[in-house]
């Protein structure tokens with residue numbers, strides 16, 4: 402297991418019951434929704450950039466900048482997030498390309514944030530472990546205020562990029578990014594610095610700040626949009642709990658907000674099942690509604706609970722919101738010790754010698770009991786069966802709860818991916834290969 406993970410990753414985090422067939426359907430990746438949404442985003446970003454250029458020198462520049470901040474920062478953040486999970490497009494290269502472009506627009510170092518976000522999912526709002534706690538307690542109001550235009554967080558991000566560009570890894574970053582990735586962090590920081598120098602040169606040559614207003618500065622003047630949506634995710638909710646229903650919020654939002662935010666208003670569902678792409682999150686909510694708190698009815702209603710809670714936390718750091726949870730559908734399983742890997746209660750384990758060709762259809766997988774312990778059996782095609790490790794090499798997640806797409810197996814916790822042909826770890830944060838062997842079923 403990755404040495405950067407703490408015991409809390411192994412804790413028995415709450416997972417709702419869901420039929421594996423339904424989950425498999427919800428996890429199906431498609432290019433079309435993301436292609437349409439991305440084209441629309443790029444077009445609106447181009448249109449607002451044109452507005453900024455054409456209104457330069459007039460008062461109309463102010464609404465143009467607001468609109469450009471919404472597209473080039475607010476909407477970029479949602480694309481960055483979904484592509485970072487690798488769930489927006491079916492095509493991995495498309496996810497990676499948009500993730501990189503959005504990372505630059507937001508001044509977020511791609512590799513650093515990939516690892517930080519994996520940690521955020523493993524240890525959501527665990528104080529001292531989650532590097533993405535947006536409102537640490539007690540909240541500092543001046544920091545929140547200046548971060549509406551990214552002054553505090555953005556300055557720190559720029560300083561960190563400079564530091565990494567000079568080959569020095571920030572100690573916080575070193576605590577969650579493995580050493581094997583440090584070289585990549587330095588290279589990316591140098592590329593970012595080169596692009597920033599290019600924008601500065603364009604400004605100098607044109608004797609105008611206009612180029613930077615279009616690319617670079619939107620990360621600052623559009624930061625309020627990121628905060629506007631982002632605060633609804635976790636602010637004011639419980640910290641240090643192993644139940645995303647208590648630390649994460651789902652809010653009903655209008656279609657424009659959902660387009661900009663890419664359905665991340667279904668944030669509890671996203672944390673519970675990060676392998677489900679954004680366009681299926683409303684269906685996921687329906688599938689597990691019996692075990693979720695009632696969604697907050699509007700963004701306004703969310704802020705009516707967030708703002709007073711943050712205000713009260715200035716003097717009382719233990720004050721927090723606790724959504725009321727539905728009664729459990731079934732009692733906790735007997736093996737729910739703190740170090741039992743997460744499992745879906747409705748996944749059976751089959752004895753390996755009892756597996757026949759009818760046990761699994763192609764594209765399916767199941768947990769099997771072997772002499773060495775539990776393993777994962779995947780029927781990739783009609784003829785190809787692969788026996789592999791039950792647990793992900795990054796954390797302690799049961800891979801049977803993940804997604805099998807052709808020869809690619811995706812981990813349910815951080816979307817790490819493996820090629821079942823030889824076990825190669827294809828996608829971070831998984832970097833260690835799986836053991837794989839061919840399998841012959843009986844009959």
Ligand code: FES
Nearest residue numbers: 793795796812817
């Ligand atoms: S547990 Fe992190 S990628 Fe599998």
